Amino acid sequence: MPILDKPDLLDAPIPGQALTGEPGAYPWEQPPQLTTVDEAVEHYIPMFNEEEILSGVLSHIEGGVALATMADLITKGGVMTGLHSIDVGIMVAPVLIEMMITSADAAGIEYTIGTEPKKKGGSTKVSIAAALRESDMEPMIEDETVLEEELPEEEMEEPSMGMMSRRSV
Amino acid sequence: MSKHIRKLYTRIDSQIKSAPKKVPTTTGLVGKRGAATDEGINPVIDYVTYIRESRESR
Numbered sequence: 001m002p003i004l005d006k007p008d009l010l011d012a013p014i015p016g017q018a019l020t021g022e023p024g025a026y027p028w029e030q031p032p033q034l035t036t037v038d039e040a041v042e043h044y045i046p047m048f049n050e051e052e053i054l055s056g057v058l059s060h061i062e063g064g065v066a067l068a069t070m071a072d073l074i075t076k077g078g079v080m081t082g083l084h085s086i087d088v089g090i091m092v093a094p095v096l097i098e099m100m101i102t103s104a105d106a107a108g109i110e111y112t113i114g115t116e117p118k119k120k121g122g123s124t125k126v127s128i129a130a131a132l133r134e135s136d137m138e139p140m141i142e143d144e145t146v147l148e149e150e151l152p153e154e155e156m157e158e159p160s161m162g163m164m165s166r167r168s169v
Numbered sequence: 170m171s172k173h174i175r176k177l178y179t180r181i182d183s184q185i186k187s188a189p190k191k192v193p194t195t196t197g198l199v200g201k202r203g204a205a206t207d208e209g210i211n212p213v214i215d216y217v218t219y220i221r222e223s224r225e226s227r
Contacts, residue, residue, distance in 0.1 A: 072171040093174040
């Protein structure tokens with residue numbers, strides 16, 4: 001059954017579940033602390049001067065995370081902590097992207113904004129196999145087969161011979 | 170939310186690139202007779218333009 005292959009469908013909240021909690025229990029249900037884009041920019045820009053935060057951001061950019069995704073994460077964190085609304089978060093995101101571009105340029109790191117057109121094709125089985133060959137890595141499937149061979153076979157339980165047990169054909 | 174951010178950034182980027190470089194300075198205060206209004210002014214575009222210009226001037 002293909003529908004059971006998607007666990008997210010079964011883990012989804014029940015309709016109306018969000019209304020069962022106490023109103024105002026979460027920070028994002030409170031009035032936001034920063035109500036304008038200017039205030040949000042004033043809050044976020046000094047973050048790029050802190051070494052710990054900047055090094056974390058740069059390492060993620062170096063790892064290939066798109067700047068739009070990073071800005072999304074940062075602003076979502078702000079929404080979660082009740083700093084600003086989602087609207088202000090979206091409006092301030094381009095400013096954060098631009099700051100990250102500046103930081104990445106200064107550090108000499110290549111980056112992707114996330115607005116670039118996607119390449120057709122993507123990763124195929126052939127490209128994955130070629131990449132594995134280049135990196136001299138063995139595919140994981142071989143290891144699994146070895147493990148399966150090493151595992152002892154489970155002994156079959158003898159069927160119970162009670163009066164109500166089903167007869168084997 | 171990420172999709173909206175991408176859309177907004179693309180829009181702002183194209184707006185900045187298509188806009189004339191030097192904006193004529195406004196005279197007088199906003200609200201005075203004959204003075205320019207703040208209609209159409211987007212603070213996000215101003216911030217992005219400022220950061221971009223300061224990066225390029227390095």
